[in-house]
Amino acid sequence: xxxxxxxxxxxxxxxxxxxxxxxxxxxxxxxxxxxxxxxxxxxxxxxxxxxxxxxxxxxxxxxxxxxxxxxxxxxxxxxxxxxxxxxxxxxxxxxxxxxxxxxxxxxxxxxxxxxxxxxxxxxxxxxxxxxxxxxxxxxxxxxxxxxxxxxxxxxxxxxxxxxxxxxxxxxxxxxxxxxxxxxxxxxxxxxxxxxxxxxxxxxxxxxxxxxxxxxxxxxxxxxxxxxxxxxxxxxxxxxxxxxxxxxxxxxxxxxxxxxxxxxxxxxxxxxxxxxxxxxxxxxxxxxxxxxxxxxxxxxxxxxxxxxxxxxxxxxxxx
Amino acid sequence: xxxxxxxxxxxxxxxxxxxxxxxxxxxxxxxxxxxxxxxxxxxxxxxxxxxxxxxxxxxxxxxxxxxxxxxxxxxxxxxxxxxxxxxxxxxxxxxxxxxxxxxxxxxxxxxxxxxxxxxxxxxxxxxxxxxxxxxxxxxxxxxxxxxxxxxxxxxxxxxxxxxxxxxxxxxxxxxxxxxxxxxxxxxxxxxxxxxxxxxxxxxxxxxxxxxxxxxxxxxxxxxxxxxxxxxxxxxxxxxxxxxxxxxxxxxxxxxxxxxxxxxxxxxxxxxxxxxxxxxxxxxxxxxxxxxxxxxxxxxxxxxxxxxxxxxxxxxxxx
DNA sequence: GTAAGTTATTAAAACGTTTTAAAGGATTGC
DNA sequence: GCAATCCTTTAAAACGTTTTAATAACTTAC
Numbered sequence: 001x002x003x004x005x006x007x008x009x010x011x012x013x014x015x016x017x018x019x020x021x022x023x024x025x026x027x028x029x030x031x032x033x034x035x036x037x038x039x040x041x042x043x044x045x046x047x048x049x050x051x052x053x054x055x056x057x058x059x060x061x062x063x064x065x066x067x068x069x070x071x072x073x074x075x076x077x078x079x080x081x082x083x084x085x086x087x088x089x090x091x092x093x094x095x096x097x098x099x100x101x102x103x104x105x106x107x108x109x110x111x112x113x114x115x116x117x118x119x120x121x122x123x124x125x126x127x128x129x130x131x132x133x134x135x136x137x138x139x140x141x142x143x144x145x146x147x148x149x150x151x152x153x154x155x156x157x158x159x160x161x162x163x164x165x166x167x168x169x170x171x172x173x174x175x176x177x178x179x180x181x182x183x184x185x186x187x188x189x190x191x192x193x194x195x196x197x198x199x200x201x202x203x204x205x206x207x208x209x210x211x212x213x214x215x216x217x218x219x220x221x222x223x224x225x226x227x228x229x230x231x232x233x234x235x236x237x238x239x240x241x242x243x244x245x246x247x248x249x250x251x252x253x254x255x256x257x258x259x260x261x262x263x264x265x266x267x268x269x270x271x272x273x274x275x276x277x278x279x280x281x282x283x284x285x286x287x288x289x290x291x292x293x294x295x296x297x298x299x300x301x302x303x304x305x306x307x308x309x310x311x312x313x314x315x316x317x318x
Numbered sequence: 319x320x321x322x323x324x325x326x327x328x329x330x331x332x333x334x335x336x337x338x339x340x341x342x343x344x345x346x347x348x349x350x351x352x353x354x355x356x357x358x359x360x361x362x363x364x365x366x367x368x369x370x371x372x373x374x375x376x377x378x379x380x381x382x383x384x385x386x387x388x389x390x391x392x393x394x395x396x397x398x399x400x401x402x403x404x405x406x407x408x409x410x411x412x413x414x415x416x417x418x419x420x421x422x423x424x425x426x427x428x429x430x431x432x433x434x435x436x437x438x439x440x441x442x443x444x445x446x447x448x449x450x451x452x453x454x455x456x457x458x459x460x461x462x463x464x465x466x467x468x469x470x471x472x473x474x475x476x477x478x479x480x481x482x483x484x485x486x487x488x489x490x491x492x493x494x495x496x497x498x499x500x501x502x503x504x505x506x507x508x509x510x511x512x513x514x515x516x517x518x519x520x521x522x523x524x525x526x527x528x529x530x531x532x533x534x535x536x537x538x539x540x541x542x543x544x545x546x547x548x549x550x551x552x553x554x555x556x557x558x559x560x561x562x563x564x565x566x567x568x569x570x571x572x573x574x575x576x577x578x579x580x581x582x583x584x585x586x587x588x589x590x591x592x593x594x595x596x597x598x599x600x601x602x603x604x605x606x607x608x609x610x611x612x613x614x615x616x617x618x619x620x621x622x623x624x625x626x627x628x629x630x631x632x633x634x635x636x
Numbered sequence: 637g638t639a640a641g642t643t644a645t646t647a648a649a650a651c652g653t654t655t656t657a658a659a660g661g662a663t664t665g666c
Numbered sequence: 667g668c669a670a671t672c673c674t675t676t677a678a679a680a681c682g683t684t685t686t687a688a689t690a691a692c693t694t695a696c
Contacts, residue, residue: 048653050431050433054369061432092412095383114410335646373681643690650686660673
């Protein structure tokens with residue numbers, strides 16, 4: 001089959017130990033021998049066998065990534081960030097994309113069987129924490145990516161409080177005084193409220209569910225600005241607004257969150273708070289690697305950025 | 319660390335061989351012994367070590383998946399299909415999401431190191447086939463998923479010819495006679511042309527690039543229907559159409575392809591040809607498993623389905 | 637009561653790597 | 667010239683599993 005250390009050793013009349021040492025750059029092996037060995041390894045296209053290696057080192061250089069299905073480019077870019085960082089560290093990324101909780105179980109089983117050195121979790125699995133017990137019992141390092149854990153594991157997440165401040169702050173700076181916060185992320189909402197209160201503005205209407213939005217807007221004609229939980233959510237809000245004959249941004253300004261690809265197309269032109277998606281993925285993997293190497297790791301908050309487009313404008317003078 | 323076969327053997331005063339045999343359901347081991355062993359394994363949460371196993375079997379039960387970054391839900395669902403099918407067969411899915419060709423190299427290297435039993439390729443890497451030479455030299459089974467290979471490897475793909483027929487056929491059945499085919503997929507275009515010619519209609523304008531669409535529409539006022547390469551592409555076409563003051567579908571009908579999530583929202587309501595994305599992923603993994611087990615595998619064409627929404631309507635009577 | 641056959645178990649080798657302790661050979665210091 | 671030191675190499679064990687061939691303990695048949 002493929003060439004092994006033993007084979008290289010045989011061909012060069014040295015011992016397998018020497019070959020292993022040389023290939024791992026150990027300074028004990030003579031320059032000349034080392035060069036010779038590396039040259040042959042290169043020529044014969046030697047690839048270290050991960051089984052033999054893992055059996056010995058008890059490390060797989062494999063990371064698991066578990067995520068619920070996520071539409072849009074959000075998941076895509078995070079995963080790309082994770083994957084590229086993993087690859088740069090010679091780590092493989094074992095992925096399980098699924099929302100169904102029975103499937104999560106089987107994914108975790110596979111992660112264990114394949115001896116992943118660590119696991120990154122996106123999306124919120126708090127509902128089935130018991131399924132992670134086995135993982136925890138094995139003390140496999142875990143990092144939460146774009147979700148916040150209850151405390152046992154480090155996480156990386158956009159600074160949602162600051163993001164909430166950016167969104168509401170932008171609306172306020174345009175002159176809006178009566179806002180509605182359509183935000184079911186606690187921290188984003190807190191950021192909204194913080195800046196609203198700082199400016200001494202009236203308490204905003206809150207409808208985390210965003211359901212009866214049209215009715216609420218009708219009942220509160222003073223409202224001119226809305227913070228949305230996400231850009232996807234902003235689409236629904238836009239529909240609700242338009243359904244009662246109001247225009248964006250002339251009558252109502254909407255600030256989204258995430259900066260998805262569609263936010264910049266003509267139909268939407270959403271002002272939004274961009275999340276550094278790829279960087280989040282990179283950070284998550286970086287943190288996992290550190291955890292694996294035994295270091296302590298602190299959670300990280302990533303910087304959000306305001307992107308102003310055309311869904312926000314100064315309120316009409318009434 | 320975690321419990322091993324040896325440990326189980328020691329605790330039960332049997333040999334490791336017996337434990338292994340029992341756990342693998344070999345009929346040679348006595349019913350009673352087998353039950354005892356399985357019970358303890360269960361209790362102590364035994365997980366077979368993939369290194370030991372792989373070293374012996376030379377199989378990793380790992381599949382590689384390489385894809386370019388793809389926006390929207392397309393990639394997402396395909397990957398979910400692959401992953402779930404893999405998990406059901408106790409296979410782990412090693413993923414590399416990247417477009418950059420240097421990164422592809424490093425991903426493939428990792429696939430080799432981790433001893434993947436097979437590889438699924440999405441998106442088109444024909445540009446750097448030389449990088450796959452090592453993979454081919456090692457005779458690692460490969461399946462192309464949603465791309466077509468030159469012939470050496472089986473693929474699974476939507477029947478694009480039929481999809482093209484569906485799109486154009488739909489426009490024709492609405493009464494359109496002068497079409498434009500904005501389709502840079504050869505087979506989809508061929509499907510378009512086939513049905514157009516069958517109906518004896520005039521040759522359509524073709525602008526695979528879709529660049530100067532506005533100008534072309536102005537120059538050809540007879541055109542009332544357009545087939546788009548994808549739904550994403552349909553957005554651009556819609557913009558071009560609207561930029562010269564034409565309305566959809568009153569003046570121009572557009573048929574998309576893919577059935578992405580955004581195609582059904584109010585701003586678009588695209589009539590489109592749906593691809594069975596998840597099924598494509600499932601089929602790809604299924605095929606790979608068969609290839610791994612040594613069977614011969616034929617390429618598969620998956621059935622597209624027409625989804626009629628509001629971007630198409632009968633042409634205005636002129 | 638022995639031979640043949642059946643059933644259940646096991647010892648040992650193998651897979652490919654890393655690592656430790658030891659050994660061999662050369663050089664240096666005195 | 668002998669011991670101490672250094673540099674390079676290696677033998678051997680270990681990691682956890684599977685598998686093959688052998689062994690042991692029983693039955694059954696005659």
